[in-house]
Amino acid sequence: MDRWTTQQRCSIALGYFNSFITAAAAVEAAAAAAAARRQRLDSRRADGVESLRSRELESKPLKMADDLDFETGDAGASATFPMQCSALRKNGFVVLKGRPCKIVEMSTSKTGKHGHAKVHLVGIDIFTGKKYEDICPSTHNMDVPNIKRNDFQLIGIQDGYLSLLQDSGEVREDLRLPEGDLGKEIEQKYDCGEEILITVLSAMTEEAAVAIKAMAK
């Protein structure tokens, strides 16, 4: 069971956040998560560890960055929801060490033949590709991130940022061109004048382009 303090959680979050998210945003993200968690805790019976965690969170004053609003679009939807560990499944998602992860390995074990099951999770951060592990009793509740995928038409690339046409007709220009092969491919296709759709994955206030496809004609 992880016993990270808020301090550690935040610093880890800072370490692994994509560069387009500022430090302020990270603090804000943690605050949002904390608020969401508090809300949830009120609505259901908290177990010992959970309440311990929330106490830690509340005791730490957090600086709010008012000028940034990451909750656009889904007001009221929380970034994560709880799920009994045993009900998680491989290829599903889970929050490990504060990061939204895709579960790439899930196995159970027990201590002694008559022991109770423990779940061993290995997840890959869906944004940074970093690997995280955790082990917990299978009765334990884990946070699962709300994952969203949206397709936007690519209409331009400027200074390493993508211009994407939203369904509402507005253009957003806050998403970075991904690094690596995918980024090169996007640039190349765009340069050739191909019409492409960019799939944007979002979870826990972060977003990134993860795939492309040709526009259906």
Place this chain on the structure above:
Amino acid sequence: MAAALGPPEVIAQLENAAKVLMQTLACSILTALLSEFSSSSKTSNIGLSMEFHGNCKRVFQEEDLRQIFVLTVEVLQEFSRRENLSAQMSSVFQRYLALANQVLSWNFLPPNLGRHYIAMFESSQNVLLKPTECWRETLLDSRVMELFFTVHRKIREDSDMAQDSLQCLAQLASLHGPIFPDEGSQVDYLAHFIEGLLNTINGIEIEDSEAVGISSIISNLITVFPRNVLTAIPNELFSSFVNCLTHLTCSFGRSAALEEVLDKDDMVYMEAYDKLLESWLTLVQDDKHFHKGFFTQHAVQVFNSYIQCHLAAPDGTRNLTANGVASREEEEISELQEDDRDQFSDQLASVGMLGRIAAEHCIPLLTSLLEERVTRLHGQLQRHQQQLLASPGSSTIDNKMLDDLYEDIHWLILVTGYLLADDTQGETPLIPPGIMEYSIKHSSEVDINTTLQILGSPGEKASSIPGYNRTDSVIRLLSAVLRVSEVESRAIRADLTHLLSPQMGKDIVWFLKRWAKTYLLVNEKLYDQISLPFSTAFGADTEGSQWIIGYLLQKVISNLSVWSSEQDLANDTVQLLVTLVERRERANLVIQCENWWNLAKQFASRSPPLNFLSSPVQRTLMKALVLGGFAHMDTETKQQYWTEVLQPLQQRFLRVINQENFQQMCQQEEVKQEITATLEALCGIAEATQIDNVAILFNFLMDFLTNCIGLMEVYKNTPETVNLIIEVFVEVAHKQICYLGESKAMNLYEACLTLLQVYSKNNLGRQRIDVTAEEEQYQDLLLIMELLTNLLSKEFIDFSDTDEVFRGHEPGQAANRPVSAADVVLYGVNLILPLMSQDLLKFPTLCNQYYKLITFICEIFPEKIPQLPEDLFKSLMYSLELGMTMSSEVCQLCLEALTPLAEQCAKAQETDSPLFLATRHFLKLVFDMLVLQKHNTEMTTAAGEAFYTLVCLHQAEYSELVETLLSSQQDPVIYQRLADAFNKLTASSTPPTLDRKQKVAFLKSLEEFMANVGGLLCVK
């Protein structure tokens, strides 16, 4: 050294040294010779044909091999007479012993065997000794057998040499075949052998290194010698043999237990114990040769020792070493570790069988051991509870006592399960005759009412019920397990779940399922005689069965809510539930329980705790709920049931997807969860399909399928949901297509076609970018191929009787066929072929599924293949060619695909079509495969059929191939033999035509052809 000795001594020493050297050299040469001749896989590559190798081996084994053996025996005799051997001498001794072992393990070729059989013979391991007649004098000479016993006695402390000498004896114990002129000689040989064996083992302390060898000897004797020979040896000798077997089994069992405690890497005693228990099973299965009760006392002993080894002190010796109880550290056990009931299933089956033979002893024994432990467990848990109440914070509870009890109960339940019932797959398990007889025999002394009382009061101590000793013992044993279950349930109610063992919970439901399958609502028609207590307690229309069903259902419900975090336990529990409803008679009682309806309602509402269950468990639960719905109820009740079980699913689903802003909120987690749960449930419903409910279920599912296609569009970016949607189609096709009549099948084809179209549209230009390119990333491809294969399977397995089961459900037949299976499948293939690549074929499941699919298509729609677009056609042909070089399974599939393709060509009579040209190429490939390569015998039929059809199609090319082959032969004898063989091959079918009779004749000639000259051209 030489200086100190006179010349004669020096010479003697030198001579001696020279002799040792010579003997070593001789032995090395002989060993090398033997390897060269023993099998074609061991021979050197010297460019000789297989036939030549085979002939050499045959000549060698009749003459030279025997001489080598005689020589070896002489040398061994000489060694065995010597008193103290120098290190050098004993190393020579060991070499000759190994040589003898090699001879006795020789895989004797019977005269006149074709190449196919040679290949078969060579592949088999654990060769039994079956020499030809000319070995009679050599091997039946009793001095040979005695020599090996003597040799073993002499060297048994040297573990390396003992391996060889015991292996020689094990080979001699497997002697059979034409070497015995009559039964009498076989009896003599066996009697002699057993005498020698008993003389060797009796009165010695067996070394660790001897255990496996000795058990192999005994296992070979019991397996190879027929029962009538076994019983024909002198009675006293046979009794001593069985006594010795009993003694060894018990003693190896104890040593095996010790090995486990010490966690040894090399479990020699466990291996030996397995072998002996298996021998017991062979021995007692065929009991008509032995008088009744002959084995009872032995069975009691083996059974007792098994139980003893698995129980903790003081009753047993578990974890007991010479220095007292070993402190077992709590080790981490991964999920991959097999459950004991599977890992030790062979042992448990043998012990269960022995327990039935000695039912009089074993059933009461198990009962009292279990009852006593239930009482102790109850007490122990109560103490823990009081402790917890007294000081809530303290968690310093010593679990040692509890764990010991759990482990005891674990093994007792496993043995009880294997003793009382068999695990059958696909057939109705019967109450074992031994158990039935035992119960009938005692039924006159039994008080039925007290028996029912014992059964019906699992919360009370059995011994607290007056007259408890006049109850049916089998029922009392069952009730002992129910008492364990009751203690578990009460502990859960008292909030002590954390102290319970999930393993024990698993054992309980596993046992109950096994028991219920066999005993609950026993079908009296299946038995000549039925025990009165059984039919009163578990028969149809009895209060007993009604009560048990209620009890089991209660258990299932409690487990599903308490143990949702223990996947295996939840799974075993839900399997018990399926057992309760899968047979109509039981289901009729189940649905009368209020609890069942509560369960159905609770599951339909998707609320905790049932929604915590893992998805496979939820699926099976849905399956059980649907199966229960087909029990006998009046129309009104049935209506009500479906309203509670299936309709909420539909309503909730429609409510979600018909929301105005569904498109916007489809990614919201609650919505996604709702959709996922529905799709999972649909898979579960499809799994519940049976012939008598398919009409209702198909119509119900069809409504969903249409909506699911819409979901494909909405969730095109969510691969896990897309996969789940395809999976629903796969399941429906898998479970239902074989029952569907023409018009219903067409509905399904249409739906599948639309699904494929949407899938195709959404995957156009899609690129899969993922760092972890693993097989499961291609799950959607695999699922689509599975779907297509399932749709095609209707052409092979079809139970439909033109919509018989749907009669009354639909107005009339569809007049024309707008969509056929061919359309769907070919559309799918057009979709799949471009996505498949050689890299993807490296994933075994994808590869197998792919070839299965294309072979099905070639077999069912050969006429469609030439119509494929050129590049697809080419890649299909290339796939087939590639497949012929892959695993034998894939290769066989490809060969099977060739026959219909060639037939299609013959029908079309176009000599310039691409398919025609392709088949010409395949003719050469198959020709080479059959004639030139050493190939798998399983493939002969598939290869032969493909070959014949291709020959029919391309007669000129075939003649050319034969000509080319013949002209390359330099040896006139071989040339002639080959030419004759080819003539004979086609003699029965000239000119070759696609006629079944001719084809069969050709296949027969082909087999002769292979046996005759097959070995000539395959060169090593």
